[in-house]
Amino acid sequence: MAANSDRRVPQDGEPASSSSSTLADDHVSEKAAGYPSSVRDGGKTKDKRSKEDEVSSTAAADVADDVEYPSGIKLGFIVVALVLGVFLLSLDMTIVATAIPKITDEFRGLDEVGWYAAAFFMTAGSTQSTWGKIYKYFPLKLSFLIAIAIFELGSVICGAAPSAEALIAGRAVAGVGAAGLGSGAYTIVAFSAPPRKRPAFTGFLGASCGFASVVGPLLGGVFTDHVSWRWCFYVNLPVGALSALVILIFFKTPRQAAPVQAPLLEKLRQMDPLGIVLMMGATVAYILAVQYGGVAHAWDSSVVVGLLVGFVAIVAAWAGLQWCQGERSMVPPRLISDRTNLVMSLVSFVLAGGYFAVIYYIPVYFQSLHGASPTMSGVRNLPLIIAVTASTIASGAFVSATGRYQPMLIGGGVVATVGAGLLYTLELDSPAGAWIGYQVVAGLGWGASFQTPMIAVQGSVSTKDLASATGMLLFFQAIGGAYIVSGAQAAFVNQMVGHVTKNAPRVDLRTLILTGATEIRHAFPTDQQPVVIDGYMSGIKVVFAMCIAATGIASLGSLATRWNKLQRDKTAAGGMA
Template sequence: MSTAHSLVDGEKPAVARTPTADVAPEKEIIKNTTTDSEDIQDEPTEANEYPSGLRLVFILLALVLGIFLVSLDLTIVATAIPKITSEFNGLDDVSWYSAAFFMTIGGFQSAWGKAYKYFPLKTTFLLAIFTFELGSLICGIAPNSTTLIVGRAISGLGAGGIGSGAYTIIAFSAKPKTRPMFTGIIGASYGIAAVVGPLLGGVFAAKVSWRWCFYVNLPIGGFSALIIVLFFKTPTTAKPKAASLGERLLQMDLVGAILVMGAVVSYILALHYGGAIYKWKSSQVVGLLVGFVVLSVAFAAWEWCQVDRAMVPFRLIRNRVYLVPSLFAFFFSGAYFLVIYYLPIYFQGIDDVSAAMSGVRNLPLILAVSLSMLASGAYITITGISAPLTVAGTALAMSCVGLLYTLEVDSTSGKWIGCQVIGGVGWGVASQIPIITVQATAPAADLAEVTAIVLFLQTIGGAFMVSAAQAAFVNVLVKVIPSSAPGVNPAMVVSTGATNLRTVFSADELTGVLVAYMRGLQAVFAIGIASIGIAFVIILFQSWKRLNTAAILGGGAAA
């Protein structure tokens, strides 16, 4: 007689269960060693928790608007800077308008990533939007240059949280099958804003006021926050990781972020003062440069001691596959932002065009960057070939800056249009490859961290290069004025905004002033040439292997 039990229709066989006490420790170890990306991938949202229909559309719209504003703030002030300098009567703070934003968005990017892991997701994202909006409001009502710089720093702090939060929320809102598509939509909004930014900034500065470059953030950001409040419900799998408050704060590595900010501020102030306000050998400038070195060393030592709590873990940065693209991004992107910020000064100061027309004149560069970026991403996704594109793109970008160096007061439009198209193709082809490379080669456990490292160095590179360019511009301007425009006070030229040159100086004086302006701009572009030259040497040490297209198609490398 058989002892087997016959199953009736619909009855399921019994399954032996392993006691939970035997597997819990192993599960806990795995859980505690995962990164943010693993938490999303290994603990997927329950199917019934994914938003759908109109609710999903609104959430996606909120995230697109958030990323759009972050990208917009990176470039919108570029064409408005001459108007800002005219109202505040000076060129000496130009570098701070961009550097303040870059240094906080880069310095606190890792901290925001940890915040989304250890604090409530929805609340943290809303806090990021509030911080960004507060900074925008301060910029809009700024009565002086210092207040504007403070507002830009606060906006950058919030922008870092919006960027990290948008990709985290979409990971919990979109089903795995559709997640790459929605991630691509969010990424596309970044590119569109980069195109619209300079043009919109020029229109606001010319037709209304440069202050609307910041006021525009308030209703759009508020609408985005309202959508998140009404439509986004934090899934159960997105609950904060259990840890004491002290451990949460340690994981955010706020000390590391503060050390980075201190080093960057010391560097910017040294270049801001050197040759323009104090002599380069003065105690003020030397002290700031020493402070920059000391704080940089302190940051490196602190990160070494923090191990996996660090914002830049040494176990990753020692790997050539991650180190080379990260350093490349620092110098390559730094040169791009340098051109974005100083080409409008050439158009408005030398060619005497309006801020709006200056934005239009920037379109060849911005459009070429956007179209080339799409083409490059598609090609790499299909073929997995990226290394030759990086070298070619860097060479084209270097050619662009080299040609910009040859611009003169009477250069034709064909010359500056051609320069921008060449550079746009170069930067568009190569600028996203560092992110694609590290994401396609990194294991899931390190994906979030290596991405943050590249973004951190990319944004800090922008702050460093724009500040160096400003120092070169002012120092050369002051040095050349006595010979090109005798009798003109160099301090008067520095304190006069680019759009007011023809109002302040007579026709005879203006000729010499414009010559000095061109020499200053050539010094700026020379720094750009050096920056891209260093990037070119660095990228020769990259991995020349074909990328894993499966990883790219999976959505990781395309993000």
């Protein structure tokens, strides 16, 4: 089979071709979320396969026969390197949460907390689609190494950050690298293992995600307690360097992964740089508006109103650009106009945002109000993380066995809503049984529902659109994290300030906002501490209330999905029955 260096660049409004590279990318996008290929969607009946499916399957088989895959120790080293890379990516999303209260102590302030998560999710989401195209139009191996380098650079900036602003900048840089690291890892594994072995190796990558989610809060607590919170970022350096070194030595880019030949200008246009700039600009305007509103400026002030108007205007410009650019856009209009894709994108937006808000604020509850150390805070956070991991695995198995994703999507959303409601009832003196049980309920719900939008989207598009559809959904998940977590931070601060101002007018508001989350018992006189602590509890309740709203919206929105069954026997090209 000839190398695909002569592949034609798709024009505006034209779907990507089913070339060997595209087929590999489709398989990667399917496995990137850790879902079995058996849940994909193909024809209208169980026993009939469309001609397109047959052609795709034949082409995939030809690719498998023609590719010379690494084997033995060489393959083992490559898989281990990719597992380490995905582990770092997943670890970075949870390890910071436990350290945030201590970070606020050093940088003296709660007003920047929302940025620590939002900056990462903003850049990761905005560049998700771009990285997919980078791997298509530029050398695979070099692009992956550059992604690791960017992620490592962001980690260095975060670890050495002298201020909150520097830490936020580092998180933004790390988000860009993380987007490329994740998609690149699954791309490389697709070109390193033959189709029959690929599920096992992609399963290793998925397992590393779950493991990182469990150990992240613990590791963050241990570093923060016994070394420094900065090691939550420095730990990425040796592991990332080892992963890059192994890929550099052992991975050889196959000719099927050769870059698509196109003029440089066309390659850059495919990256949708203006779309990235507009989305980041809109996100920054939104975060600044909710950060300033009610604290630095009144909600009806010209500054806040101007930022909100700017946010709406930029989003409108971004949406118009996406429509005009067609297939070059990060959210192709042809895909988002489909009912299932639209519903699942919106559901993913609110589900992800609510989940990450809980992840970032439960440590504040334990460390600020219960006085727990970062290590013990990580231990107390385990019920949620373990429940999410176990439920995610179980829901994937259920969908694989039954072909039905709707029960997990809707039922999981309802359980997550109940769990968020239970978390809302937590008080200062809630017993261990309460915060353990409530986290388990919430975790079971989020775990069951979090992955199912991806399954639904992948089951509603044709094989050639899998990569684009997957990138689109990951974009909405990441942006949801940025918007809802920053909104939760604004709600937390506004509620806390309002409560303290009402019940203890003599408390200095500047001190209240600039005091670290674990120093509130030392920064205020004894007679003011109860009011401040109650203010924190009041603010955390508002965050959990937002999570109730987010999961409730997701549950209701899920009802709009199609009620078709995913065909379990479609492993090469799927469809809805």
